[in-house]
Amino acid sequence: MAVEPVGTPIPATPEHAPRWKRLPVVHQLRTSVGLQRTMLVTGLTLTALFLLTALLAPVLAPYGWAQLRADGELFGAHLEPGGDHLLGTTVAGYDVLSRVIWGSRTALYTIVIGVILSIVVGVVLGLVSGYFGGWLDRVLVVVADAVYAFPSLLLAILAAIVISGGQSSMWGGVMATAVSITVVFIPQYFRVVRAEVVRVKSEAFVESARVVGSGHLRIMTRHVLRNATRTLPLIITLNACEAVLTLAGLGFLGFGIEPTAAGDWGYDLHKALADVTSGIWWTAIPPGLAIVLTALGVTLVGESLNDLADPRLRTRRRAAVVAGEVGSTVAVPGGVLSAGPEGADGIDALEGPPPDVVPEVEPSAEPGTAGQEPTR
Amino acid sequence: MSRPVVEINDLHVTFDTDAGPVQAVRGVHLEVAPGEVLAVVGESGSGKTVTARSILGLLPQTARTTGAVLLSGPGGQEALDVTTISAAQLRRVRGRDAAMVFQEPSSVLNPVFPVGWQIAEGLRAHGRLSRAQARERAVDVLRRVGIPDPEHRVDHYPHQFSGGQKQRIVIAQALVLNPGLVIADEPTTALDVTVQAEILDLLRILPRELDAAILLITHNMGVVADLADRVAVMYGGEIVEQADVRTLFAQPQHPYTRRLLDAVPRVGGARLRQRARETTDSSAAPVVRARGLEVTYPGRLRRPGFRAVAGVDLQIAPGEVLGLVGESGSGKTTIGRAIAGLTHVTAGSLEVLGVEMNGVRERRFRPVRKRIGFVFQDPATSFNPLLTIAQCVAEPLLVHGAAGSVREARARVDELLEAVQLPRSFGARFPHELSGGQRQRASLARALALDPDLLVADEPTSALDVSVQARVLDLFARLQAELGFACLFISRDLAVVDLLADRIAVLHRGALVEEGTGDQVLGAPQHPYTQRLLASLPVPDPVEQAERRARWLELRGG
Numbered sequence: 041m042a043v044e045p046v047g048t049p050i051p052a053t054p055e056h057a058p059r060w061k062r063l064p065v066v067h068q069l070r071t072s073v074g075l076q077r078t079m080l081v082t083g084l085t086l087t088a089l090f091l092l093t094a095l096l097a098p099v100l101a102p103y104g105w106a107q108l109r110a111d112g113e114l115f116g117a118h119l120e121p122g123g124d125h126l127l128g129t130t131v132a133g134y135d136v137l138s139r140v141i142w143g144s145r146t147a148l149y150t151i152v153i154g155v156i157l158s159i160v161v162g163v164v165l166g167l168v169s170g171y172f173g174g175w176l177d178r179v180l181v182v183v184a185d186a187v188y189a190f191p192s193l194l195l196a197i198l199a200a201i202v203i204s205g206g207q208s209s210m211w212g213g214v215m216a217t218a219v220s221i222t223v224v225f226i227p228q229y230f231r232v233v234r235a236e237v238v239r240v241k242s243e244a245f246v247e248s249a250r251v252v253g254s255g256h257l258r259i260m261t262r263h264v265l266r267n268a269t270r271t272l273p274l275i276i277t278l279n280a281c282e283a284v285l286t287l288a289g290l291g292f293l294g295f296g297i298e299p300t301a302a303g304d305w306g307y308d309l310h311k312a313l314a315d316v317t318s319g320i321w322w323t324a325i326p327p328g329l330a331i332v333l334t335a336l337g338v339t340l341v342g343e344s345l346n347d348l349a350d351p352r353l354r355t356r357r358r359a360a361v362v363a364g365e366v367g368s369t370v371a372v373p374g375g376v377l378s379a380g381p382e383g384a385d386g387i388d389a390l391e392g393p394p395p396d397v398v399p400e401v402e403p404s405a406e407p408g409t410a411g412q413e414p415t416r
Numbered sequence: 417m418s419r420p421v422v423e424i425n426d427l428h429v430t431f432d433t434d435a436g437p438v439q440a441v442r443g444v445h446l447e448v449a450p451g452e453v454l455a456v457v458g459e460s461g462s463g464k465t466v467t468a469r470s471i472l473g474l475l476p477q478t479a480r481t482t483g484a485v486l487l488s489g490p491g492g493q494e495a496l497d498v499t500t501i502s503a504a505q506l507r508r509v510r511g512r513d514a515a516m517v518f519q520e521p522s523s524v525l526n527p528v529f530p531v532g533w534q535i536a537e538g539l540r541a542h543g544r545l546s547r548a549q550a551r552e553r554a555v556d557v558l559r560r561v562g563i564p565d566p567e568h569r570v571d572h573y574p575h576q577f578s579g580g581q582k583q584r585i586v587i588a589q590a591l592v593l594n595p596g597l598v599i600a601d602e603p604t605t606a607l608d609v610t611v612q613a614e615i616l617d618l619l620r621i622l623p624r625e626l627d628a629a630i631l632l633i634t635h636n637m638g639v640v641a642d643l644a645d646r647v648a649v650m651y652g653g654e655i656v657e658q659a660d661v662r663t664l665f666a667q668p669q670h671p672y673t674r675r676l677l678d679a680v681p682r683v684g685g686a687r688l689r690q691r692a693r694e695t696t697d698s699s700a701a702p703v704v705r706a707r708g709l710e711v712t713y714p715g716r717l718r719r720p721g722f723r724a725v726a727g728v729d730l731q732i733a734p735g736e737v738l739g740l741v742g743e744s745g746s747g748k749t750t751i752g753r754a755i756a757g758l759t760h761v762t763a764g765s766l767e768v769l770g771v772e773m774n775g776v777r778e779r780r781f782r783p784v785r786k787r788i789g790f791v792f793q794d795p796a797t798s799f800n801p802l803l804t805i806a807q808c809v810a811e812p813l814l815v816h817g818a819a820g821s822v823r824e825a826r827a828r829v830d831e832l833l834e835a836v837q838l839p840r841s842f843g844a845r846f847p848h849e850l851s852g853g854q855r856q857r858a859s860l861a862r863a864l865a866l867d868p869d870l871l872v873a874d875e876p877t878s879a880l881d882v883s884v885q886a887r888v889l890d891l892f893a894r895l896q897a898e899l900g901f902a903c904l905f906i907s908r909d910l911a912v913v914d915l916l917a918d919r920i921a922v923l924h925r926g927a928l929v930e931e932g933t934g935d936q937v938l939g940a941p942q943h944p945y946t947q948r949l950l951a952s953l954p955v956p957d958p959v960e961q962a963e964r965r966a967r968w969l970e971l972r973g974g
Binding site: 071243244245247248249250251252253254255258262263266267 | 434756757758782785786788790792793794797798799800801802803808811812815816862
């Protein structure tokens with residue numbers, strides 16, 4: 041059972057924070073404290089780094105992803121880090137740093153396409169299924185359960201073969217990953233949205249819309265959908281993370297994107313496999329780190345957003361001693377006015393014109409005053 | 417004078433919240449003498465539950481406490497300060513020195529263990545008892561709280577008991593260790609009136625037999641009048657008045673106490689509406705006419721369905737307010753929902769504004785919908801949390817094409833908000849920024865947006881504090897007189913219905929047992945169920961309540 045509601049004080053005119061402060065991530069960032077804040081900030085930094093790298097790849101990368109020579113001269117294979125090549129070159133003679141930077145672009149495409157595809161299909165199916173119920177709902181739930189059993193990597197391999205027909209291209213690889221991710225993640229969006237819709241559907245405000253005479257489409261879009269998206273951020277981040285890992289896995293297994301088509305972390309890892317035993321570290325570690333950090337950043341953002349959204353998991357700033365605002369109670373019956381710090385003594389004042397002097401908040405009690413005789 | 421069982425000295429409690437620290441209790445002093453019943457009354461947010469919970473150290477981690485809570489042990493042991501003792505000591509104190517009875521019996525009992533096991537759990541936590549001994553004690557205490565056939569029922573699971581019996585078991589659980597103090601936090605709020613009367617009776621007799629004091633937390637002044645010896649009134653985290661129960665009801669000192677007592681509705685008290693029904697044209701077609709109305713909810717596989725409404729005949733004339741009274745499960749809400757087209761009629765006939773609802777198609781009913789308003793019970797959930805109040809109130813106007821956009825509807829919305837005495841600026845607020853009473857008034861504004869001929873109000877004030885309820889009911893009566901809509905007013909509170917209704921209909925297990933004007937039904941009830949219902953209702957006056965209690969005991973015995 042919850043504690044007696046302490047109530048949020050209701051000012052005469054509500055002060056809505058500026059719009060940018062109420063945006064999803066910004067709002068959480070401002071309210072978080074302690075470890076949760078550290079997690080969120082770390083996640084956001086890593087994700088921002090990834091996004092910036094992907095967007096600014098042409099500026100950041102010293103060479104192209106398929107570039108083998110500069111000024112008509114070959115780079116050379118397995119050059120050690122330093123000089124013209126900050127992270128050295130690979131066995132085939134590509135610049136490692138440039139391939140890692142360009143690889144972030146491929147990863148971003150995969151994430152964006154994969155997330156958009158699965159979110160649209162999953163949310164629409166979940167909404168319709170949860171709202172109308174009946175046989176459609178039962179069939180969709182069974183199908184979703186069946187799809188759960190699909191291993192995403194195997195599906196991605198299949199999709200890679202079907203889509204690119206054996207030809208390796210950037211969009212072939214990206215689409216193969218995105219499609220397999222979509223298939224695997226639709227059931228997750230579907231389940232979550234459906235469960236929320238079933239919950240929201242029975243709330244009084246939806247019934248109220250029905251009593252008013254709103255049509256199904258209006259109820260679904262205006263009243264149900266927007267209240268059913270609470271847990272989506274967490275799934276989006278999981279979805280994005282899975283997309284990065286599947287793309288890398290595909291490349292690592294040799295179904296990835298040829299180096300002439302685009303940068304691909306998985307492909308680079310695959311080619312670096314033989315280098316590791318011969319003491320060449322710089323071909324394996326940079327793409328590996330890129331995969332790990334991207335996945336970690338996105339997951340951290342998701343995890344901390346999830347924790348912050350749940351009041352039972354959210355940590356709050358601790359109160360210093362006994363001090364602070366008095367939980368306001370309604371002073372005037374049914375009142376527009378509510379009693380502030382002056383408490384019961386302020387009732388009559390509130391009914392009339394406002395008092396000239398606003399009484400101060402009671403000073404915080406010292407522990408030493410305990411044990412006094414009752415004053416009332 | 418013996419030492420008090422519990423002594424609270426200058427207690428302050430502060431909570432850490434998202435909006436910064438919030439003070440819930442500010443300098444409370446309280447004493448409970450052995451064997452005494454002290455009622456702490458106050459509205460939500462007054463800090464009464466926080467005060468009570470601090471006695472057992474049951475506050476959440478976000479709470480910060482200063483002051484002293486001295487709890488006496490059994491046999492004159494030295495009193496311990498609960499706020500400072502260790503967790504191990506606190507565990508020893510809980511149940512032995514003070515026990516708690518919670519509000520909702522069905523969520524307090526663990527559904528997967530037999531009740532006897534749950535009672536023995538408390539015994540075993542405090543002493544070495546063999547299984548057989550613990551069981552014996554459990555049977556004994558169950559017999560004391562009036563569970564029939566306790567030797568057999570001790571092995572039953574919570575779902576095999578009724579709500580009232582479950583609350584008895586919770587009380588048994590609290591009493592089994594013979595604590596000096598029982599804290600009862602709204603022990604009867606979740607129960608029906610007739611069951612409430614039985615539990616109050618039990619709470620009156622038992623602790624006295626066992627020499628335990630009761631700290632009763634409640635917002636129901638009738639319960640206070642029935643049970644308490646002394647009353648402390650809390651407001652805004654402080655105790656504003658403490659007095660003997662008769663003194664408090666007869667001569668309340670603090671203005672807040674006076675206002676609180678004035679706001680409590682009484683059966684047979686002043687009414688809010690003039691009964692000018694003689695002028696009603698009885699030949700006019702009724703707004704609602706039900707004949708042999710039946711609503712059956714389908715059962716699970718191979719099980720028969722549940723008949724919520726079984727053959728009800730009733731009529732509502734234009735401009736008339738019909739009060740529908742009944743306990744939970746009586747089918748009153750189902751009738752309201754059937755009239756609004758939210759539940760299918762399964763048999764009989766229900767005509768709403770000229771449309772037969774049995775087997776009606778949505779397309780045929782759609783045009784009628786704009787002539788019906790609906791006010792829901794829980795103001796917390798009846799607004800879409802993502803829309804502003806103005807958008808919510810404008811919704812009916814938009815749906816029925818009375819306005820093209822929220823902006824166009826704004827003039828009408830402002831007018832409606834003013835009609836329900838909310839400032840226009842509230843239109844820009846979100847529902848969570850309004851108090852319960854304000855939200856319920858906005859809900860009324862939404863229901864009246866299209867100037868309906870019929871309003872269905874499903875327990876519109878049961879979630880509100882008394883003083884807030886008084887204001888909403890007053891407003892309701894005024895708007896009804898002004899706009900002249902017919903109304904089905906559903907409530908389980910006889911006193912509230914009496915304030916508003918022209919006629920009162922009493923439902924019992926899906927059937928209409930009595931119908932008539934307020935004076936007929938409440939003044940001279942004919943049906944035994946109505947008589948029992950009326951006698952169970954505690955009145956907010958200790959002297960009168962003592963007489964009523966005697967009558968109730970007579971009725972129960974007879």
